[in-house]
Amino acid sequence: MIDKNIKTDIRSPLKWPGGKKRVLKHIRAMLPSKGKKRLVEPFVGGGSVFLNLDFEEYLLCDTNKDLVALFNAVKHSPLSFKKDAQHLFNQKNNTADKYYELRQRFNDNTDSYERAILFLYLNRHGYNGLCRYNKSGGYNVPFGRYKKPYFPSDEIDFLANKLQRAEVISGDFTLAFEQLTSGDVVYCDPPYSPINRTSNFTAYSGAMFSDEDQERLVESSINAQHKGVATVISNHYVAFTKKLYASADQRSLFSVQRSISQNGKAREKVKEVLALYDAK
Template identity: 50%
Template sequence: MTITKNRAFLKWAGGKYGLIEDINRVLPSSDRLIEPFVGAGSVFLNSDFEEYLLNDVNADLINLYKLLQTNADDYIKAASEFFTPNYNDKDRYYDIRAKFNASSDILERAIYFLYMNRHGYNGLCRYNLKGGYNVPFGRYKKPYFPEKELWFFAEKAQKATFTNVCFRETFKQAKSGDVIYCDPPYAPLSPTASFTSYSGQGFKLKDQEDLANLAEHSSNAGVPVVISNHDLDLTRHLYKQANLKEIKVKRTISQKAGKRTKVGELLALY
């Protein structure tokens, strides 16, 4: 079955749009796909399961997804008003970022979240230790309003359940007939290259170890697991109980195209 590729409506560091074919080739058939680290949702958007359990530790992300699932029309209309030339302004961006950090209103935060994702630097999603969104202004000529992508997500979200818990809790929800795909914050390529603060909580070595152990236990219980990560000595050690598939992927975290070199990536199959 050929699946038309669909882009996520969010820009996302480490998004899996470019690896969809590789991932779909190794995902076992099942009734339900579970994603403990759904991120921008490229695997969800480009796979064909009867049901989805989609989780992320980032509460802003999950609240936005729930709004699209239940009230897409009002959300998309309100969000579109922030994609005009008047809002593509450095001072306006920092004003909205400050309002976002001060707000506890779910709809307001969701509207600002999409605005900042498309107007902020390089599509990053990053919070400081106090939970404040701190991505600088991106200086784009004309930020794209992803209306088509938003509507596609909203339609497909009718097959999904969204949760905002630790990945360990998500694994506990797995049962026979499920398959789990994990796209965790990657192990750093060097001690200074770690990018793990998109939720404000970080993802440590102990978390990487726990994930590998959970994947092994889940597989032993009859629920297959696929994990993406960098191809490193560390990850090969962590995933030593899995079948490993090596792939190459062009990273897009660097704003300068000339610096977007291909690095090794692993798909660990439990």
């Protein structure tokens, strides 16, 4: 059950585009809590939501295998992970040449633990906290040129503690929905439907999240209602999602300041929606 008094300013160890830290108050207000034991997140991303909500258990899912590997490394080997990752955070490694050398090492590596360590380094040293892969699956975010990238020691400790109550899996969001049981509540933060229909903001972990995928998510949420499970979905509020969530039991609209250009410099208020498909 959600503890209304729990501290709600916990940061993820990862910088993550579209993180929900600034809109947690809206999510908390919408997300059912009474009698709910497990929070299920089919699109866990950086983890800001589950880190700031108190449930007995968590099921966390994401298509990004490197993200899942990092979470599992922190869960099972927190001390080793922190020591090995911190070793990369020094001025010698904070140069463009070294960044691209380590990025290539990451792309050439097949060991999930080694990739997890390098993933944190790349996330903190890469441009604007982006997570982007090319069509061949290669990580291709450019060097960020930060004066002194922050090593998230306390954030890793908190994440490691929270993950002891979590199962973390990699796959399509339907994998999480297939594992729902009575007592669960679902929060979905899918790749957002674009404000501009010609934009490419739905790119997610090297894949596209299409209108048909958005529709599949609503279908899964409706099916979950009949299992006694409530689902809340976040998205941009545009013509497509207004129609898409027309059957939701409740909708909440609010404005959020977000980047609306690929260079990350143009920021303005955009409308977002939370759609609730309540348990039947």
